[in-house]
Amino acid sequence: MKKGHDQGKHKYGMVIDLDKCTGCGTCMVACAAENNVSVRPDESDKQRSIAWMLLYKIDNGKEFPDTETSYFPRPCMHCDDNPPCVSVCPATATKIDYNTGIVSQIYTRCIGCRYCIAACPYHARTFNWWDGYFPKGKGLDRYLSPEVSPRMRGVVEKCSFCHHRLMRAKDQAYAEGRKELKEGEYITACAEACPAQAISFGDLNNPGHKVSRLSKSPFAFRILEKLGTNPKVYYLSTKDWVRKMADNYLPGEFKPVSKASASADKKTTLQGG
Amino acid sequence: MDSVLIPAGVKRCSLKLFLLWTLPWLGLLAWGALSAFLCLWKGLNQTNMTNYFAFAVWIVFDLSVIALGAGAFFTGFLTYIIGKKELKDIINIAVIIGFICYSGAVAMLGIDIGQPIRGWFIFWHANVHSMLTEVSFCITCYLVVLIIEYVPIILANRKLDEVPDFHLFGNNLHRIMAVFAATGVFLSFFHQGSLGGMYGVMYARPFAFREGFYVWPWTFFLFILSAIASGPSFLILCTKLVQGITRKKLVPEKAFQTLAKISGWLLASYMILKIADTLGWIYGVIPKAGMTFMDFFSEGPYGVWLLICEIIIFGIIPAVILLIPKARQHQGWLITGCLMNCTGIVLNRFVLTIVTLAIPVMPFDKFVSYLPTWQEWGISLALIGFGVLVVSLSYRYLPVFPKEAELNPVAE
Amino acid sequence: MELSRRNFIKFVAGGAAGTALSPLPWKLTDDIAIWTQNWPWVPDPSTGEFTNVNSVCNLCPGGCGISVRKVDTRAVKIDGRTDYPVNPGGICPLGMGGLQLLYNKTIRYPGPMRRIGPKGKGEFVMITWDEALDILAKRISNLRKKGMPEAVAAVDGNQRMSTMSVMVERLLTSVGSPNYVTTPSIDDTYLISNLLLQGTDGPMSYDLENADYVLSFGCGLLEGWGAPGRVMNAWGLWHDSAGKTRAKIVQVESRASNTASKADRWVASRPGTDAALALGLAHVIIKNGLYNSRFINNFSFGFENWTSADGKDHVGFKSMVLDKYSPDQVAKITGLNPEDIVSLAKDFARAKAPIAIYGKGKDDLDGGVYECMAVHILNALVGNINKPGGVLINDPLPLSRLPEIKQDAIFKQGLGKPRIDQAGSLQYPFAGSLINNLTNKIIKSPKSPVDTILIFSANPVYTLPDGGAFKEALEKIPFVISFSPFRDETSYMADLVLPDHTYLEKMVDVVWPTGLQYPFYGLSKPVVEPLYNTRNSGDVIIELSKRIDSTVQSAFPWENFEGVLKARAKGLFKAGGLVTYDNMNPAWERKKYGNGSKHNYTSFEEMWTKIKAGGLWYQPVHGFDGWEGLFKTPDRKFEFFSKRVQLAVDEYAGKTTYKTALKNMGITVTGDQVCMPHYEAVSSDVNMSAYPLRMMPYEMINLASGWIPSPPFLYKTIFDNQLKGDLSFAAVNPKTATEYGLKQGDRVIIKSPAGEVEAGLSLSDGAMPGIVYLPLGFGHTAYDEFLRGKGVNPNEIIDAEKDPLSGHSVWWNTHVNLVRI
C-alpha cells in the first residue's frame, strides 16, 4: 500500500530562500492569476478566501525596536510517499504521481467532503464556498487562462505545482523532438514571478538541479518535518528564530545550525522612539 | 377515524391530540427543509464552516447519532445471534431508532458534501484506503439492512397485514431476520470503527492521530466499543421516554436491566482502553510531534475540563452506576447513568471533530473559533424532529411493543 | 379486469423493473453528475493559439519588462522578462495583476463622457470624440480670445521627462499658460539637491547592485521605492547564497516596515530627523578622519572655513557639523544612543563601497531638500561619487528637444503672468511646480483663478496628502477635464472625461526609472487591441491642438503620438545605445562594451523598429572616470556650501528683509548654515495637548496608493490585521495603546486638525511609540465593489507643512488624537 517514491523518475520540488523573500506577495498574485483562482469582493475573510500560495507573516515576538518580522510563503508542500490528504480522499479525487512527485487534485472528481482539508496541517487546501465571482458584463472572465479549468462551487482546490506548465513544457519539447526537459523549462508561476529570485524550482532527484543542491544546505529545513509528511518544499534561512518557527520543538530540542548562522541571526537595532 | 389503522387491543390518544403533538416536530422539519434548500441551492457558504473548520456541527451530529444508533445492530446481535429472549420485546423500537439515526445521518452527509449530485463517486471511484469510503459503503448497506428489518414491522400494521401477500412477505422476512442481523452486525462493526479510523489516520494532525493494529488505528476499536456501550443506553433512554410520554409500561423491566448491565460492562471496558489510549497519546504521539499536552488544551474554550468530563464525569461515573445492580434498578439512577453515558460519547465525538481542527499545528498558525449558523442548526435539529415523528407514527400505527397489550389490558 | 389500486401498483412495479433494465436511470445519473462538472455559469475559457508579447509595464515609473501571454486575442497572464535590464525575471504584485485593470469593465470608461449628475457622483453620458474635443477646444480658444490663456491649467501625473508630460507642458505653453503643474515625486527633491550640491541636472543614479553597504534613509526598498523590479532584484543579489559575504543593508525608519525588518540593521530614529542623523554620522566620520581627503580637498567647496571675495569669513561645513551635530546632540534629536550613531558612522565609512540613499517610502511624494542634501553629503565624505557602488553623475537622457513653439501675442502675455503656484518665484526659487500652493490659491481666492483644468494620468483628489483640499479646489474650478482611463475619484469630479488607453493598449515611453544608475529608455507597445472607445492622450492632444487654433496647432506638427516619440528618440540614435539585452551581461556590470558602443543598428529607423520590438534602449553603466569637471556648480566643485542658495536668499532679501525672506522660505536657521545641509525641526503651531500623537501614512508594495487602482488580486495578499471587511487598521505600539486604554481590534476615530477617519486598531511592536501608522491605498470612494469603501485614506486627515527651500509639502508630520468608539 505505502508506495515509496524512490522508484519515481523525477521529484519536482521547491526551495524558498527566506532571506531573499521580501514579503511582497508577487508569488500569491502570480499564482492566482496563473491558475484562475477566484477573487471575491471581500478577500479579507482569510478563513474562506482561496490562496494556493499563501504568505504567513511571522515575528520574533520582541518589543520595539528589537521586533523583527519575516515571511513564510506557503504553497502546497506536495508531501512525498504518502501525503496525508491523498489516502483519505474517498473518491480518489487527489493523487500523488510518483514519476513527478506532484500531488494533483481533480476538481470534477471532488465531491467536496473536505476530509483532505481536515487531514492537511498546512492549510494548503481550500474549499470553494462560492462559485467563482464573474458577474455578467464585468468582463473579468476575459483574463482566464484556458490552461487551468476554473473551479465550480463545492470542491476543494490547492496548489498544483503548476502542472499545466509541465505539460506545456513537454509539448514544447515534443515539438522540438525531445523527450526530456532541461532545467528551468518547467518552473511554477510563483518561482518565475519572484522579483528577488527567492523561489527556485526543479527536480530534487537530479543532482545537477539547483534545488537539489540548495535542499542540502545546512540552512535548509521544511515545515512540520517531524510529522513525517516529507514535504518537497524546502526553505532556507540563516536566522535561527525563523527556522525554529517551522516546527514544534520540546524545550531544548531545537539545535541552532552553526556559529555562522548565529552571527547572521544577530540583528542589531538602534534604540529609538 | 384512523382507528382502523391502530393495532388491535391497544389504546391510543385521539387523532386531534396526536396531530397537535406532531406540530412542533413538523416545525423542526420545516426549518430543516428550508436550511437544506438554501445549502443545496446557494452552496455551503450558508454555513459558518471555513477552511479551518472543514468539519463542523453536522459531522459531530452524524458521528453522535451513528454511535447512539448502534443500539439497533447490537440489540439485534444479542437477540438473534446470542439469543437473549427478553430483548425480543425491545428489538422493534431498537430497529426503528437505528433506522432514524442512520437515515438521518446519511441525509445530513448528503447536504454536508459540496457536490451532492456527485456523491455516488465515492462508490464508483472508491479509494479503498480511505476510511471515509469504508464508512460510506457500510452505512449505506447497513441502512438497507435496517430498512429490511423495519419492513416487517410496517407490514404488521393491521390494515396492511390484511393483504395476504404482504402478510406472508412480512412473515418470511421475519423468519430469516437472523441473516440480515448478522450482516448488519458485520457492516456496523466496520463503519463504527472506520468512523474512528477517519480521525486516527490523520497522521499530520497530532491531536487525532493514533498508532494502531495493521491499517486500523486504536480509535477504530475505541469507536466500536464506545458505540456499543452507548447504543443500549440510548435505547433505554428512548424507550423510557416513550413510556413516560404515553404513561404506559411498554417493555418488561428485564429487558432494560439486561441492556443496562451490558451497557455498563462495555462502558467500563471502553473507559479502561480509552484511558490507556489517552496515556499512549500523551507519551507517544504528542512528544513525537514536538508538542506538549497543554498545547492542545490552552486554546480558546478547549481546556483540560473536556478530558475530565469525557473520561471521569461522563465515563467512569455512569459505568459505575450501570454496573451496580442496586443503582441501575433504581429508575432515577438508571436514567441518569444512561444519560451520562450517552453524553460522554457525544462529547468524545465532539472533541475528536472540533478540537482536532481547532488547534493549529503550524507554530505560526493562529487559532480561530467557529459558531454554527441557523441553517446548520436547522439541519441538525430536523434530525430530532424526524426521529420523534417516525417513533410517534410507528408507535401509533404499528405493533412496536409486543408486550404492550398484555401489560396494558384495555377494558372492552 | 379493472385498473384497481392493486393492479396499478403492479403496473408501477413492472415499470420500475423495466426502467432499471434500461439505460435511462444509469445514463441519467452519469449525465447529471457531468452537468455539475461544467455548470453553464462556471466560465469556460476559450482556447486557441498561444503567443507571448513583450512590452514594458507602465503602472509605475519603474519600467519593468513584461511578457504578456495571449490566447488568440485575449491576454491571459503577465510575466516578467529575463531579457530586460531593469527587472531580470520578476515583477511586482501590481504589475502581475495588470490584466484585472485592463479587463474590469466597471472601473473603466467605455468612451468620452460628459457629466450629468452632480460633481463627485460619477454620473455621465457617453458622447462622441468629436463632440468632446469640440467642447474642450472651444473652451480653450475662447479663453485665448478673451486674452486670459493663463486660466487654463494642467495637472500632469506622467513621469518627468516622459514624452507624454512633455506634450502636456507643450500644450499649455503653446496655449499660453504658465500653469503647468506636476504631481509630487521624490524626483523633484533629488533634482533640487543635485542642483544645489553638484550643479548637475541629471537624475539621481544610485549604483545599488555594486554597493556592499547600503545606508537607506527611509527608502522603502521593499515597499516599491524607485524601480521596484530593479530594487527587489538587487535585494536578491545582496542576499545571494547563504555563507558568502553579502551586502549589509541598514534601514533608517521609525516603523518596522518590510525593509526595516529584513535589513541587517534597523535604525529606528524619530521621523523627520534624517538630516540630523546624517550630519551626526558626518560628525563622527570627520572627527575620526575617515573621510576621503582627496575628494574633499580637491573637488569640494565649503568644507573648511573660507573667506569670500568681499573679505567676509564663512563657517565651513566641518566646523558647523563638529559644533552642532555631536553624537549626543543628535541622540537627543533622533532618540538613538550616541554609541550606536558612532558605530554606524564607522561601519559606513569603513565599508568598501558604501552608499547613503535618501527617500520616503515609495517616493510617490516629495521629500525634504535639506534632508536629501545631508544624506548625499555622506557619499561625498567617503568620496563614493561616480564610483562603483556609489552615486553616479549622469546627464539627462539624450532625447532630442522638440522644435521651438511659434509665439503669438496671447502667448507672450499669458506666459508673462506669474505662475499661480508661485513656483520659481523669489520665495520658492528652486521648485518646478507646487500643486499644494495652487490648491490653496484656488480655495482662498473668491473666484477660482483657474477656469479650465486638464488632468493627465493623475488622481490628485485621492493621492495628494492635503486633507482633501484639492477636491475642494476642483469644486470651485468651473470646468474640469480628466484623461483618466479609470473611474477614479478625480474623474468623478470632471465635467468631461476623455479616457486614455490603458498601458496594455498603447505605445508610451518610460524615461529613466527613479534611482537607476544607467541611461534607460523603455517603450511599451499595444499588447491587445483597445477594448473600448478610448484614445491615446498623446493623439488626443495633437487632435485638440488642431481644433483650438492654428498657432497652437503649429506647435504639434506630427500626425500622431508615435511621431512625437520618434522625434525625441532621434537623440538616442545620436548617443548610440543598446536595444537588446543579454542577461549574461547585466547592465550594472562594467563590462566590455563601454558607453553603449557596439550597438546593432545602422539607421534610426532600424533602431526604432528594434526599440519597438524589444521595448528598450539603454547604455550600460559607465566606468569611473575621475572627478575632474564633474560638477557644474558656480565654482565647479561639490558644494558643501551652496552658492545657489546664497544667491537666491540674497536676491529675495534684497526685495524684502533678510529675516522675512528666510521666514517665508521656511528656514529657521541663519548665517552660513542656511546654505549648508542642516536639520530643520518641523515647526508646527498645533496644540499638542489636543493632538498628542503623530500619524504617518505607510505604503505597501502589495497595495497601489498612486493614481492606478489596485487589482483585486492584491487584496488576497493583504493581511486581516490591515483590512477586515470594510475596516482598515492603524498600527500602534502596545505601549501607546495601553496609555490610551485601547486594545487590539478596538474601533477608533483618528482626529487631526484637517479632519478625522475611523479605523481599527492593530497593536504592533514594529510601530514606534507615540505614532499612529495608517496604510496608504485604502479608502477609495470610486471604482467598483472590489475597492470602493474599503478602509480609509490617510491623506484625508493629513495636515501638511511646507518644506524649507522647496516649498513642497511635509506630509509625514500630522498631529492626531485617538478616540475610542
Place this chain on the structure above:
Amino acid sequence: MLPFCFEWLWGIDHIIFFGLLYLALVIIGLGLTFVGIKTFLQVVGILWEKDM
C-alpha cells in the same frame, strides 16, 4: 468499483475491501430474493401451506 473500470486494481487491498463488500451485498440480495420467491410461491399456492 467494478473490475472492468480502469481504476480497479487487482491489489490485495482492493480484493479484501470489495470482496467483503460484495459478500455482504450478495447475502442481502439472496436473502431478499429467497423471501420474495417463497412469498410468490405461497401466494400462488404451489408449495408451502400458507401459515396464517
Place this chain on the structure above:
Amino acid sequence: MTHPANSSKKTSKGGWIFLLSGFVLALIVGWVIFPMVLYSKQSQPMNFNHLLHLDPEKVYGIEGDTRAEQCLYCHAFYEDGTFAGIPKVEKCIECHDDPENPLGELPEEMEFLVKYVAEEKEIPWLVYSEQPDCVYFSHIAHVKMGKLDCQTCHGDHDKTEKLPVYQENRLTGYSILIWGKNIAGYKKNTWDRMKMDDCAECHTKKGHEENNACFVCHK
C-alpha cells in the same frame, strides 16, 4: 384473522398483464424514446468534403506520406506544440486565396468564399470531439511521440464526403461522440467512445501507466 383466499387469487391473476405492460413500456421508454429526447441535432454551418480534399487526383498540395501527416496538413500543430484543431479560415485561404474565382465548382466552395473568405469571418464549426474544459489532451504527445493514427480516436473522418449531423447531449453539453452513439455505452471500434476509461484502456494496453497521473489528462 382470515379472509377468502380465492378473492385475492382472482385479482392477482389478472394483474400480471399490468405488471408485464408496465415492464415493456418502461423498456421502450428507456431504450428508444430516452435517447431521442436526450440529444439535440444540429447541422454544421456548411459542408466540408474531406474525401475530396484528400484525393491527390482532384486536390493538389495536401501532402503527407502517412494518413496522419495528411490530416496534419490542415489540422496542424503550433510552434509551441499545441494543436490547432479545426483550422482557421486563414489556413484555407492558403489555397482558396481569391474570393472571386473558386478552385472547384462545388456550391459549398462558393458559399465558403462569399460567406467567410470575403467577409473575413471564421466558420462557427461544431466540434464533434470537443472534450469538456476539465480535460487536457496533448495531440503532439499521441500523434508525434506516440505514433498514433488519427482514426484511432476520430475514426475514418477523412473518408467522409458529408459532415455528419452534430448531436449534443442536452444535459451535459457534450457531443454524442464522447459517450458514443450507442446509448448503452457499448463500443465496437476504438473511436466509438471517448470517455476516460477509453483513454485509460489504451494507456494500459500500450503500457503507459507511468502517464496515468491525473494531471496528464486533467487540467
